[in-house]
Amino acid sequence: MRRGPSITALLIGIATLPAxxxxxxVSASIYATRVGEVRADIDERGRxxxxxxxxxxxxxxxxxxxxxxxxxxxxxxxxxxxIAGIEILDVQRRPIASAGTAANGGALVFERPIKGxxxxxxxxxxxxxxxxxxxxxKFREGPLIGYSRVRMSPEPLMKARRxxxxxxxxxxxxxxxLSATLGLWLTQRVRRPLGDVMSALRSIQQGDxxxxxPRDGQGELGELQGAIVDMAxxxxxxxxxxEAKVAERTAQLEEAVQAVRAxxxxxxxxxxxxxxxxxxxxxxxxxxxxxxxxxxxxxxRLTAASLRSRDGASPPAEEVDEAAERIDxxxxxxxxxxxxxxxxxxxxxxxxLGLRKALDEMVRQYDEMHPTCRFRLLCAPDFPQLPDPLxxxxxRIVQEALSNVVKHAQATDAVVSLSMEEDGRRLVVAVSDNGxxxxxxxxxxxxxxxxxxxxxxxAGGTLEITPxxxxxxxxxxxxxxxxxxxxxxxxxxxxx
Amino acid sequence: MLGAIxxxxxxxxxxxxxxVRVLTGDNSSATQRAVEALRTRLPRLMAxxxxxxxxxxxxxxxxxxxxxxxxxxxxxxxxRAPVVSLFTSSQAFHQIVGSALAASSRITAIYAEAxxxxxxRLLSSIFQRRVSVGVLxxxxxxxxxxxxxxxxxxxxxxxxxxxxxxxxxxxRELNRLTAADVLLAVPDTGIFSPDNFRDILESxxxxxxxxxxxxxxxxxxxxxxxxxxxxEDIAAxxxxxxxxxxxxxxxxxxxxxxxxxxxxxxxxxxxxIVIGEDVRRLGERPTGTR
Numbered sequence: 001m002r003r004g005p006s007i008t009a010l011l012i013g014i015a016t017l018p019a020x021x022x023x024x025x026v027s028a029s030i031y032a033t034r035v036g037e038v039r040a041d042i043d044e045r046g047r048x049x050x051x052x053x054x055x056x057x058x059x060x061x062x063x064x065x066x067x068x069x070x071x072x073x074x075x076x077x078x079x080x081x082x083i084a085g086i087e088i089l090d091v092q093r094r095p096i097a098s099a100g101t102a103a104n105g106g107a108l109v110f111e112r113p114i115k116g117x118x119x120x121x122x123x124x125x126x127x128x129x130x131x132x133x134x135x136x137x138k139f140r141e142g143p144l145i146g147y148s149r150v151r152m153s154p155e156p157l158m159k160a161r162r163x164x165x166x167x168x169x170x171x172x173x174x175x176x177x178l179s180a181t182l183g184l185w186l187t188q189r190v191r192r193p194l195g196d197v198m199s200a201l202r203s204i205q206q207g208d209x210x211x212x213x214p215r216d217g218q219g220e221l222g223e224l225q226g227a228i229v230d231m232a233x234x235x236x237x238x239x240x241x242x243e244a245k246v247a248e249r250t251a252q253l254e255e256a257v258q259a260v261r262a263x264x265x266x267x268x269x270x271x272x273x274x275x276x277x278x279x280x281x282x283x284x285x286x287x288x289x290x291x292x293x294x295x296x297x298x299x300x301r302l303t304a305a306s307l308r309s310r311d312g313a314s315p316p317a318e319e320v321d322e323a324a325e326r327i328d329x330x331x332x333x334x335x336x337x338x339x340x341x342x343x344x345x346x347x348x349x350x351x352x353l354g355l356r357k358a359l360d361e362m363v364r365q366y367d368e369m370h371p372t373c374r375f376r377l378l379c380a381p382d383f384p385q386l387p388d389p390l391x392x393x394x395x396r397i398v399q400e401a402l403s404n405v406v407k408h409a410q411a412t413d414a415v416v417s418l419s420m421e422e423d424g425r426r427l428v429v430a431v432s433d434n435g436x437x438x439x440x441x442x443x444x445x446x447x448x449x450x451x452x453x454x455x456x457x458x459a460g461g462t463l464e465i466t467p468x469x470x471x472x473x474x475x476x477x478x479x480x481x482x483x484x485x486x487x488x489x490x491x492x493x494x495x496x
Numbered sequence: 497m498l499g500a501i502x503x504x505x506x507x508x509x510x511x512x513x514x515x516v517r518v519l520t521g522d523n524s525s526a527t528q529r530a531v532e533a534l535r536t537r538l539p540r541l542m543a544x545x546x547x548x549x550x551x552x553x554x555x556x557x558x559x560x561x562x563x564x565x566x567x568x569x570x571x572x573x574x575x576r577a578p579v580v581s582l583f584t585s586s587q588a589f590h591q592i593v594g595s596a597l598a599a600s601s602r603i604t605a606i607y608a609e610a611x612x613x614x615x616x617r618l619l620s621s622i623f624q625r626r627v628s629v630g631v632l633x634x635x636x637x638x639x640x641x642x643x644x645x646x647x648x649x650x651x652x653x654x655x656x657x658x659x660x661x662x663x664x665x666x667x668r669e670l671n672r673l674t675a676a677d678v679l680l681a682v683p684d685t686g687i688f689s690p691d692n693f694r695d696i697l698e699s700x701x702x703x704x705x706x707x708x709x710x711x712x713x714x715x716x717x718x719x720x721x722x723x724x725x726x727x728e729d730i731a732a733x734x735x736x737x738x739x740x741x742x743x744x745x746x747x748x749x750x751x752x753x754x755x756x757x758x759x760x761x762x763x764x765x766x767x768x769i770v771i772g773e774d775v776r777r778l779g780e781r782p783t784g785t786r
Contacts, residue, residue, distance in 0.1 A: 062692075116695065118691045
C-alpha cells in the first residue's frame with residue numbers, strides 16, 4: 001500500500017521548491033540589504049549634515065545673524081529630499097533657526113553639539129609671561145554654544161530605490177522560474193526510469209521476479225536498475241531453493257509419518273502375534289499337562305490303587321516291584337515332561353550357565369539338529385556377563401535369528417558372535433549366515449524380525465539386517481553398555 | 497622648583513653695585529628663554545622661582561619679575577628693593593600693582609606690548625593713507641583713548657572707539673565698528689580671550705577688516721601684523737633699567753623702547769594688502785642686534 005506523495009510529486013517538489021525558496025530568500029535578502037543600506041545612508045548623511053551644520057552655523061550663532069542662518073538652513077533643505085527638518089538650537093535647546101518640519105514623524109533625528117573653537121595664542125590673558133609665548137597658536141574645543149539638529153526621513157530614499165528593488169525582484173523571479181523549469185526538465189529525465197524501478201519493485205513485492213528494466217539509465221540510475229534486476233534474479237533463485245528445501249523437508253516428514261504408522265502397524269501385528277503365540281503356548285502346555293502329566297499321574301494313581309485293592313492282603317512282591325518300577329518310570333516321564341515345559345517357558349540353562357554357555361548350548365543343539373548347516377559361536381574374551389533382562393533379550397534375539405536361518409536361509413554356515421566396540425561403550429551381537437540372503441520382505445518385516453526389533457528397542461539398542469558381503473544375511477544388534485552394569489565375575493553362570 | 501642659577505662674573509657689567517635677582521613664575525621653556533636672554537645682558541644675575549630664597553641674600557639688589565605670577569609674588573612679598581616688571585602687559589601690571597604702589601618709586605615696568613604709538617605707526621605705514629581705525633576698549637583700558645587719539649591725529653589717522661562691557665559678545669559688538677578700515681587690538685582681557693579670538697578674526701575677515709595686534713602669536717593666529725618687543729628687546733631695555741636703578745633713579749613704568757614688526761603674509765594676500773620691506777623693517781633694535 002502506497003503512503004505519502006508519489007515519486008512524480010516528490011520530483012516536482014524537488015525541482016520547484018528550492019527555486020521558490022531561493023526566490024523568497026534572495027528577495028527578502030535584497031529587500032533587507034536595501035533597507036539596511038538606506039538606513040546606513042540616512043544615518044551617514046544625518047551625521048554628516050549635523051556635523052557640517054554644527055561647524056557652519058558656529059559663526060551665525062556667535063554673531064547672532066539669524067536671517068543668514070535661516071537662509072543657510074533653507075538652502076540645505078533643497079539639497080536633499082531626505083532632510084525632513086533642520087534646527088539650530090541654543091544652549092538651552094531653544095530654537096534659533098529652523099527649516100522644514102520640527103515633528104519627528106518617523107524621521108531619524110541627529111543632533112550634534114556646537115562648540116566654539118578656542119585659540120591659545122599669546123593674548124596676554126594669563127599669568128604666564130606675556131609676549132614670549134609659543135608663536136604657533138594651539139586650537140582647542142571651546143565652550144558649548146548650541147546644538148544642530150537634523151531630522152532625516154528614509155522614505156524619499158526608499159521611494160527612489162523602490163524601482164531598483166522591483167527590478168531586482170523581477171530578475172530573481174525570472175531566475176527562479178528558469179531554475180524551476182530546468183529542474184522540471186531534469187526531473188522528467190529521472191521520473192520515467194524511477195517509475196519503471198517502482199513498477200519492478202511492486203512486481204517483486206507481489207512475487208513476480210521476472211522483472212525487466214531497460215538498462216538505459218546513466219550513472220547511479222543505471223546502476224540502480226541493474227541492481228534491481230540482479231536482486232530480482234537472486235530472489236527468484238533463493239525462492240526456488242527455499243521451495244525445494246520445503247518440499248524435501250515435507251517428504252522427509254511424510255516418510256517419518258509413514259514410518260511411525262508402519263511402526264504402529266508392526267506393534268499391532270506383534271501384539272496380535274504375541275497373543276496368538278501365548279494362546280498356542282497355553283494350549284500346548286495344557287495339552288502337555290493333560291496328555292503327559294495327567295495321564296502319568298493317573299497311571300501312578302491306578303498303580304497305587306491296584307496295590308491297595310486286595311482286601312487287606314499284601315500284593316505279591318513281584319507285583320509290588322513291578323508297580324514300583326512302573327511308578328518310577330512314570331514319575332521319570334513326568335519329570336522329563338515338567339522339565340520340558342519349564343524349559344519352554346524359560347531357558348533354564350541361562351540361569352544355570354550364563355548367557356555365553358546358554359548360547360553355546362543353543363548353538364550346539366542347532367548344530368546337532370541340522371547337520372546340513374554348521375553353527376558356530378564366536379565370543380570375544382572381554383565380552384561381559386550381562387544382567388538378566390539384557391541377557392534374556394540377547395538370548396531370544398539369537399534364538400529367533402538362528403530359527404530364521406534354519407527356516408529361510410538354506411545356509412551351510414551360520415556364526416553367532418559376541419563382541420564389544422573398541423571404546424567399550426556398546427555391545428555387538430551378530431548372527432550371520434551364507435544363505436540365500438534377503439529375497440523378499442519377510443526378512444525385514446516378518447513377525448520374528450518385528451519381535452527382534454521390538455526387543456532391541458525396549459533394551460535401548462539398534463538392530464540392523466543387512467546383506468552379507470559374501471552372500472547371506474547379517475543380523476546385527478548393538479546395545480549401549482556401561483561397565484557398571486556387569487552382572488558378575490567369572491563366566492557368568494549362576495549356581496543351579 | 498627652579499634651582500640654583502649660576503652667577504658667573506662678567507667684566508662688561510662688573511661695576512654694577514646691586515645684585516640682580518630674577519624671580520620666575522614658572523619653569524617653562526619660554527621663561528628659561530627669557531632668563532637666558534637677560535643673562536646675556538646681566539651675567540651676574542641670580543634667578544629663582546622662590547622669593548624666600550632670593551630675599552635671604554644680603555646686599556643691595558634689584559628684582560626682575562618675569563611674568564604676572566612673579567610680579568604678584570614680589571608685590572605680595574613686601575620687599576623694599578626696587579622691582580622691575582618684565583613680560584607683563586600694562587593692563588596686568590596695573591591690576592597687580594594697583595594705583596598706590598604704581599605711584600611708588602620702587603616698582604617700575606617694561607610692558608610686554610608695544611606702545612600705542614608704535615602700533616599706530618605700523619598701521620599708518622601699512623596703509624600709507626588715511627584710514628579709519630577702530631578700537632575696542634573696556635573700562636580698564638579706557639585710559640588709552642586720549643593717547644591713541646593724540647597719536648592718531650599726529651599720524652593723520654581717523655580713529656573711533658567703542659567701549660564695551662568686559663566679557664560680552666565681542667563679535668556682535670564689532671558690528672559697531674563696521675565703518676572702520678582696520679581694527680587695532682590693545683591688550684585687554686575683557687575683550688580678547690582664547691574663546692572669542694577666532695570668532696573675532698572670522699568676523700573681521702568676513703568684513704575684509706584687517707586686525708593689527710600686539711603679539712607674534714596673534715599674528716600667526718590670523719592678525720595682519722603686529723608691533724611687538726622680542727625677548728631680546730626686553731632684555732636689553734631691562735639691563736638699561738637696572739643701570740638706571742643702580743644709579744639711583746627708578747624710572748616710571750613704560751612701553752618697550754625697542755620693537756619690531758611681524759606680518760602674516762597669507763592674511764595680507766587674502767585681504768589684498770601689500771606690505772613692503774620698509775614696513776617690515778620698522779622698529780627700534782637694541783645695540784648689537786638685528
